[in-house]
Amino acid sequence: MPRVKQRTPQLRDHILEVARTSLAADGIESIAARRVAADAGTSIAAIYELFGDKAGLIREIFYDGFRRLRDHLDTADATDDPIADLRALMRAFREFARANPSLISVMYARPYDDFAPGPAESATGNATREAVTGRVRRAIEQGRLHGNAGDIAHVLLATCQGLALQETAGWLGTSVASRNRRWNLAADMLLTASATTAQQRR
Amino acid sequence: MPRVKQRTPQLRDHILEVARTSLAADGIESIAARRVAADAGTSIAAIYELFGDKAGLIREIFYDGFRRLRDHLDTADATDDPIADLRALMRAFREFARANPSLISVMYARPYDDFAPGPAESATGNATREAVTGRVRRAIEQGRLHGNAGDIAHVLLATCQGLALQETAGWLGTSVASRNRRWNLAADMLLTASATTAQQRR
DNA sequence: AGCCAATCAGAACAATGTTTCGAAAGCAAC
DNA sequence: GTTGCTTTCGAAACATTGTTCTGATTGGCT
Incomplete structure (x- = not known):
C-alpha cells in the first residue's frame, strides 16, 4: 500500500489524444516529441517517462x-x-x-x-x-x-x-x-x- | 555544341547501386546521405546535385x-x-x-x-x-x-x-x-x- | 505537515537532412 | 598544352529531431 502519489492515466490519455489528433490532421511527421509535448501542454520528458520512446507512443x-x-x-x-x-x-x-x-x-x-x-x-x-x-x-x-x-x-x-x-x-x-x-x-x-x-x- | 565536361551517368548509377544494396541489407534507415556517400566513396554534395534531395534518391x-x-x-x-x-x-x-x-x-x-x-x-x-x-x-x-x-x-x-x-x-x-x-x-x-x-x- | 513519486524545465548530445563556399579535377575546343 | 566551363569534392555550418540527464517543483497520500 504505497502512500505515494499515484500515476493517474489522465496525462497519458491526454497525450495520446493529442497525438491521434495531430496524426489525423497533419500526418505522421507531426508526431514529434517537441510538438506533441507543446500541443499537449506537457513536457518532453513526460512523453519518455510514459511511453519510453517515440516508438512506444506510436x-x-x-x-x-x-x-x-x-x-x-x-x-x-x-x-x-x-x-x-x-x-x-x-x-x-x-x-x-x-x-x-x-x-x-x-x-x-x-x-x-x-x-x-x-x-x-x-x-x-x-x-x-x-x-x-x-x-x-x-x-x-x-x-x-x-x-x-x-x-x-x-x-x-x-x-x-x-x-x-x-x-x-x-x-x-x-x-x-x-x-x-x-x-x-x-x-x-x-x-x-x-x-x-x-x-x-x- | 558545348565544349564542357559531360555528366556521365556512372556516378549516379554507382550511387544508386550502393543505395539499393544498402536498402536490401540494412533497411530503409540505412539510406542516409552521409552513409550512402561514404559507402559509395563519393561526397554528400554529389547526392544532392544528382538527386535533389533524399526523396529524389528514394x-x-x-x-x-x-x-x-x-x-x-x-x-x-x-x-x-x-x-x-x-x-x-x-x-x-x-x-x-x-x-x-x-x-x-x-x-x-x-x-x-x-x-x-x-x-x-x-x-x-x-x-x-x-x-x-x-x-x-x-x-x-x-x-x-x-x-x-x-x-x-x-x-x-x-x-x-x-x-x-x-x-x-x-x-x-x-x-x-x-x-x-x-x-x-x-x-x-x-x-x-x-x-x-x-x-x-x- | 511531511514523504515520495510524478512531472516539469531546460540544457545537452548525437544523428540526420540540407545548404553553402571554395577548391580540385576532368573534358572539350582552340 | 592552354583555356574555359562543368562536374565533383571537402568541409563546414545550420535546423530539426530523438533522447538523456539533472535538478527543481508539484501534488496526492498518510
Whole structure:
C-alpha cells in the first residue's frame, strides 16, 4: 500500500489524444516529441517517462487504431445474408481507411523506422480479424463459403489492406468511380461461393 | 555544341547501386546521405546535385523496384492456361516480395515521410500492372474470366500487395505453411471464373 | 505537515537532412 | 598544352529531431 502519489492515466490519455489528433490532421511527421509535448501542454520528458520512446507512443496509436477499426467494423451489423454482411464489412473497412488515411498508414504500412511489431501487436491485429472471422464462419455454416474461416478472413483483410493503401496512399491517379468499381469487383471475386470450393479440392 | 565536361551517368548509377544494396541489407534507415556517400566513396554534395534531395534518391529506388518487379513477373512465361499463368504471376510476386522485403516496403508502404508519389510514379506502377493486365485479358478472351481487365488486374495486385506486406512486415506471427495456404486460397478465391461473372450482372 | 513519486524545465548530445563556399579535377575546343 | 566551363569534392555550418540527464517543483497520500 504505497502512500505515494499515484500515476493517474489522465496525462497519458491526454497525450495520446493529442497525438491521434495531430496524426489525423497533419500526418505522421507531426508526431514529434517537441510538438506533441507543446500541443499537449506537457513536457518532453513526460512523453519518455510514459511511453519510453517515440516508438512506444506510436505503438499506442497503433493499438488504438485497431480497436477503433474493430469498433467501426462492428457497426455493420449482421443480417440473415452472411455474404452481404461480408460485403458490408469491406465497405466499412474502406470507410474507415478513407476517414483515417494516416492512421491506416500507421497500422498497415508502418511509415517509420523504429516501431517493429511483436507478438502483442500481432495479437491486436488478430483481435480485429476476429470480427471478420466470425462472419466468415457464419457464411461457411450456411454453405455460402467453404474452407478455413481464419484463412478466408485473412485473405479478405489483405485485399482490403491493399485496396485501402492504394486508395489512400496519396496519388489518387484514378477516379472515384473506378475505385468504387474495383472495391465492388474485389467483393465479387472474393465472395463467390464456388471460389472457395476449389480450396476443398486442394 | 558545348565544349564542357559531360555528366556521365556512372556516378549516379554507382550511387544508386550502393543505395539499393544498402536498402536490401540494412533497411530503409540505412539510406542516409552521409552513409550512402561514404559507402559509395563519393561526397554528400554529389547526392544532392544528382538527386535533389533524399526523396529524389528514394524515388529512383522506387522506380527501379517496379522495373525489377515487372522483369521478375515476366520470368513466369505464358502457357496455354491463362488461369495457371495468373497463379504463376501471384507466385512470382510473392517470390519477389520475400526476396526484397525492404524494397517492397518502399514501393508499396512508403516508410518515409518526404516522398509523395505523383503522376510519374503512378505511371510506373501502371507499367508494372500492364504485365498482369495482358494475362488477364487473355483469360477473358478464353472465357475463363469476365469483366474489365484493368480492374481485375488491379484487384489481383492489391491482394498481392496486402498479402506481401503482411508477410514481410516483420512479425511473422504465422507459420510458413499457413502463409503458403493463404496465398493459394487467395488465388482460388480470386481466379474462379464464376466469381467475376457476377461483375457482369452489376 | 511531511514523504515520495510524478512531472516539469531546460540544457545537452548525437544523428540526420540540407545548404553553402571554395577548391580540385576532368573534358572539350582552340 | 592552354583555356574555359562543368562536374565533383571537402568541409563546414545550420535546423530539426530523438533522447538523456539533472535538478527543481508539484501534488496526492498518510
